[in-house]
Amino acid sequence: MDITFKLLDVIIFIGICQGLFLSLTLQRISNNNRPANRILSYLIIMATIMLIGRFIYFRYLTTWVIQWSFVVDSLVFLFGPFIFIYIKRLLFKGNDRIILPVINFAPFIGMLLFAFWFIVLYNSEEYYALLIEGSLNTLFSVISIIMIVFNFYFLFKSYLLVQEFRKMEKEVFSFDQTPVKYLNIFLLSVSFCVFAWFVAWLNSNFFEGNITYVNYDSVWVAIPVFIYVIGYFSLKQPELFRIPISKQNRSNSKDRLTPFEIEMLKQKLDSLMLNEKIFLESNLTLAEVAELLETSTNNLSWLLNQVYKTTFYDFINQYRVQEFVRKIEAQEHLRHTILALSMDVGFNSKSTFNKAFKETMKDTPSNFIKKHRAA
Numbered sequence: 001m002d003i004t005f006k007l008l009d010v011i012i013f014i015g016i017c018q019g020l021f022l023s024l025t026l027q028r029i030s031n032n033n034r035p036a037n038r039i040l041s042y043l044i045i046m047a048t049i050m051l052i053g054r055f056i057y058f059r060y061l062t063t064w065v066i067q068w069s070f071v072v073d074s075l076v077f078l079f080g081p082f083i084f085i086y087i088k089r090l091l092f093k094g095n096d097r098i099i100l101p102v103i104n105f106a107p108f109i110g111m112l113l114f115a116f117w118f119i120v121l122y123n124s125e126e127y128y129a130l131l132i133e134g135s136l137n138t139l140f141s142v143i144s145i146i147m148i149v150f151n152f153y154f155l156f157k158s159y160l161l162v163q164e165f166r167k168m169e170k171e172v173f174s175f176d177q178t179p180v181k182y183l184n185i186f187l188l189s190v191s192f193c194v195f196a197w198f199v200a201w202l203n204s205n206f207f208e209g210n211i212t213y214v215n216y217d218s219v220w221v222a223i224p225v226f227i228y229v230i231g232y233f234s235l236k237q238p239e240l241f242r243i244p245i246s247k248q249n250r251s252n253s254k255d256r257l258t259p260f261e262i263e264m265l266k267q268k269l270d271s272l273m274l275n276e277k278i279f280l281e282s283n284l285t286l287a288e289v290a291e292l293l294e295t296s297t298n299n300l301s302w303l304l305n306q307v308y309k310t311t312f313y314d315f316i317n318q319y320r321v322q323e324f325v326r327k328i329e330a331q332e333h334l335r336h337t338i339l340a341l342s343m344d345v346g347f348n349s350k351s352t353f354n355k356a357f358k359e360t361m362k363d364t365p366s367n368f369i370k371k372h373r374a375a
Contacts, residue, residue, distance in 0.1 A: 012051050015224030019048030022230065036089035043082050044230060046075045047223050063124035066131065070115040076147045077108035080154025083190060087158045087183060091165045107150055111143065141205055148198050155191055162187070171301055174284040174316035176352045189229040256302050265303050268293050279319040282348040286312045317356040320346045324357070324365075328372055338365055 026041040053072040056065060081104045118127060130136050162183050169176075257265070272278050272292055281288075289312075290300045304315055323345040327333065332341060342353035342365075357365050 009055065011224050012055050015227050016048055016051045016055065018224075019044050019051065019227050022227065023048065036086055039082055039086040039089060040230065043079065043086065044227060046078060046082070047227055050075060051223055063128040067119060067122075067124045067127045070118060071112065073143075074108055074111040074115055077111060077150060078105070079190075080151040081105060083187075084154045084158050084161070087161050087187075090183075091161065107146065141201070144197075144201050148194060148201065151194050152191075155187060155194065158187055170311040170313035171305075172286045172297075172312060174279070174313055174346070175282060175348045185229060189226045193223055193226050256306075257299060262303065262307060265293060265295060265299070266307070269300075269303070273319050277319075277323070279316045279323070280344075280346045282343070282346050284316060284346070314356075314359070316346070317352075318360050320353075321357050321360040324353075325361070325368075328369060333369060338369070 023041045023045045026037045026044070049072065053069055081100050085100060122130070162180060166180060169180075269289075272289065278284060278289065278292065286297050286300060290297045293300060301312065304310055304312055308315060310318075324341055327341050327345070336344075339350055339353075342350065347353035347356070354365065357363075357368075361368055363371075
């Protein structure tokens with residue numbers, strides 16, 4: 001069933017209302033993510049402006065509105081850079097004032113100047129005449145594909161940033177933080193918007209609009225979807241990142257610590273794990289363990305990487321898995337659920353536990369318990 005104009009108007013109107021609400025609410029949320037939320041509110045404001053422009057364009061269509069819509073369209077060149085800035089501010093501590101080089105905003109500035117040049121060069125009636133006779137079709141088509149490629153480029157950069165965070169996360173935390181799931185959904189929703197636009201562009205330029213249900217209405221439905229996704233996560237989980245990661249300069253030099261220092265740190269670390277069982281703390285971090293060892297986080301990270309040949313995340317979770325196995329051998333699973341036991345040994349989620357157990361034991365928890373019963 002094709003989307004009717006009336007239904008599309010309702011979807012866009014709801015998107016506008018939620019966009020206005022979120023842009024005001026996000027800046028009032030009191031948490032450590034405020035610098036990132038400020039950028040996110042700008043993104044939502046831009047998306048809302050685009051929706052308002054679309055609503056006005058088809059409801060109150062005049063030659064003046066058509067001409068000035070070219071100016072509003074230039075905002076599309078800001079989405080990619082702002083998304084990248086938002087993710088970097090959210091992921092890494094110390095990037096609260098990050099500013100991209102001006103060259104990244106050159107397409108936006110260029111299109112804005114180009115749009116105003118058209119306004120000065122032609123009055124609204126002349127511009128409309130050019131539009132009707134098709135003289136601007138090629139120009140708009142080229143600008144559209146540049147916008148699409150430009151935004152896909154920054155989405156790719158943002159995705160790489162998330163992957164970088166995932167690698168660094170294992171060096172700092174013994175648990176999975178919730179934001180990665182959020183950011184994957186965030187980037188997926190934005191990618192969906194851009195992809196819908198790309199398909200609509202292909203349909204218009206190469207298939208003469210013959211692909212059913214694929215047109216520019218798809219793009220305008222995608223933008224509210226983006227706003228709904230952000231609204232859901234930002235209000236349900238305002239504290240998405242408990243502890244942002246600080247980028248550190250870690251030396252991989254083999255002589256960072258002397259043999260004596262290595263041995264002393266190993267003894268202290270083994271004692272913390274075996275005697276004090278600090279791994280039972282679900283939110284254990286590298287910084288907390290380094291403080292207990294009376295050493296720096298860089299020294300501890302180096303020790304784990306170079307001597308133990310592992311990451312902090314894997315090191316701690318190996319002990320948690322071993323503690324879980326001891327509980328199974330003590331028949332505790334007969335009185336408690338697997339999930340309860342996994343929480344007792346320090347895991348903070350079922351998925352993290354299952355993944356760590358499989359990597360360590362090369363088997364699933366349920367299969368391991370079955371084999372243990374059979375034995």
